[in-house]
Amino acid sequence: MKYEIQPTLPPPASMVGVIGWMRKHLFNGPINSVATIVVGYFLISFLVPTIQWIFIDADWVGDSRDACTSGGACWVFINNRLDQFLYGFYPEAEHWRVQTAFILLIGSIIWLVMPQTPKKGLVAALLLVVYPVVAFFLLYGDIFGLETVETHLWGGLSLTLVLAVVGIVASLPLGILLALGRQSEMPIVKSVCVIFIEIWRGVPLITVLFMASVMLPLFFPEGMSFDKLLRALIGITLFQSAYMAEVIRGGLQAIPKGQYEAADALGLGYWQKMILIIMPQALKLMIPGIVNTFIALFKDTSLVLIIGLFDVLAIGQAANQDPKWIGYSTESYLFVALLFWVFCFSMSRYSQQLERQLHTGH
């Protein structure tokens, strides 16, 4: 008698491949099967007409609304106003300035995000300190023979980016100071910081913007007038710095106590301890939190339309009022939503990936 191990039989057809996957993930049990069918039915009955409306039946090219005949989305509307959506009322001959500023920004961000590039610290410092100045003169002009472009002409996506980038860059140093102050042992410094942080965090951004546009001019001597954009930026920065301070405080608290004590034991002073020991470790932990605040700020910049600035959403609102294009508001909202979504979603993915990288597990 000869014993021989039989070759393993292939798994039954119902357990592998598409059918097996569906059995495991969609139809494992009666309740799940019913749920799959019900949810699937609703999804299909919603998605199919939507996709048909957005892509298949849509009109893409043309000059006026006469080109929109097929009954789907009228992307001609967006196409015709794309320049406005991106640059607002910035003079067309000067668009290259906005583009240059934008490319510089994207370039340095890519440099920072890529894992293998050298000199990250230098690039980050340039981005935080030198770039804002360069970008301001690029956009505003009035230097090196560049034509002056008043801020009321700024608008569209470029204004949204200006608001968000300035808001985050300016609120970072203020936030660091506030966070350090909140942890200080000096009672007056501590209470001033706590009051400042809690007040700004407790009120909605819209009242802050109202305050910046209505009350700020009252606070300064007669004749000292501020540009509307600058007022909005001051409001946003103050508001944002309170949130930033809380993120930074979180990072500071995550540093083990031993680090502080070791620095004290080495005889380092307060600023030496903070700059050399605590901050380098804490900043790394804070990056995901800072990115998350940035996402929130980026979405919140849309509120400036209430005080009369033309960010990308306000441009969309204005476009909807155009009598030549009445009835296509859905298209413009979808387009603006897509712009915001692409920015926010990619940033949140980046911050999640960072969190995973930094989570080394203590």
Add this chain to the structure above:
Amino acid sequence: MSSDISNSGHNPEGGPAKPKAPPQNKPKFWNDPKKRSLLFQVLLLSALGFVFYSIIDNTLTNLEQRGITTGFDFLTEEAGFGIAMSLIDYTEASSYGMTFIVGLMNTILIALMGIFAATILGFLLGVARLSDNWLISKASTIYIETFRNIPLLLQIFFWYYAVLRTLPHPRQSMEFFGTFLNNRGFIVPAPVAEDGFGVVVFGFFAALIGSWLISRWSKKRQELTGQQFPVFWASLGLIVGIPLVLFMLSGMPLGLDHPELKGFNFKGGITVIPELIALWFALSIYTAAFIAETVRAGILAVSHGQTEAATALGMSKAKTLRLIVIPQALRVVIPPLTSQYLNLTKNSSLATAIGYPDLVNVFAGTTLNQTGQAIEVIAMTMAVYLTLSLLTSTFMNWYNSRIQLTER
């Protein structure tokens, strides 16, 4: 944690200073951390004092030049403008103070409505995202990632301008079961309380008190004897049953005021204005995405060992969920949940963009423009939101200290 960062610099003397130490070894006053921090704080205070003084001085001068008197006297003056929606009696003859109350109540209304809807939707989505059904978990993920990455203001505009404003006129209203939907809003029959309805309301509150007493009694009994009592079902029976029985006994004292089309608009019934609907949809949908993430994180935070231990003890799946997983998940969920509620309340101020008469729109908008009392109006508006947020954080601190794990 604040004690971690001490401001103490290096003390050159070290140890207890000897009284006999020669005077030239005494640290300079800027090397003495105590004196230095005192100096620093005095400087800070005087700088702040100067800033505030100049702000107040400038403001007073500026206001005088514009001929605006400061003070809260304007609150008693007649407002003279109408408000689209008011929960209390308000006419154009009411005072500016009343506009504050009306706006505040409308803010509270939208906040409560939003919190209610966003909580239900958010919990469903959060659980759905953890479902082992691929389709449901992916659908929930897509919902969350879409709606939390689009600005709320844009969503409000979408619901208001692209959906609700494009509905047909009142004459071509869509009708479902006696309710009407058109571009003026959603019109439902209004319940009218007739004589004797007070008894039903009384019965409802009596049932609430009764079920609270039952839950106390059953808890005591369980501690003493170990016997359990179905508190949930008994309370439900009381709260639904007593008012229902009283309602039937007193001859159904509740009438309905049906809306009717008269001319170009509806008469009677309750009209829910489209601004409220748009704001409610947008706030709930947006906040639900955040709540869902909170809930998911809370459920994931309960370690698998807990569920396994409960199973090993022979608990049923429902009991495990109710007695083991949910109480521990709530500990993680409730603090961020409260801050989401607070965010929702603060975000409801975006109402002003579509003209829902909330506090910011009515008071910090129309009232401010009519009176020019920018300082007082903005200060009152900010004070409302600030009070809400302080109350919330007080609650959160109290809750956190109550549920904190006591380790032995």
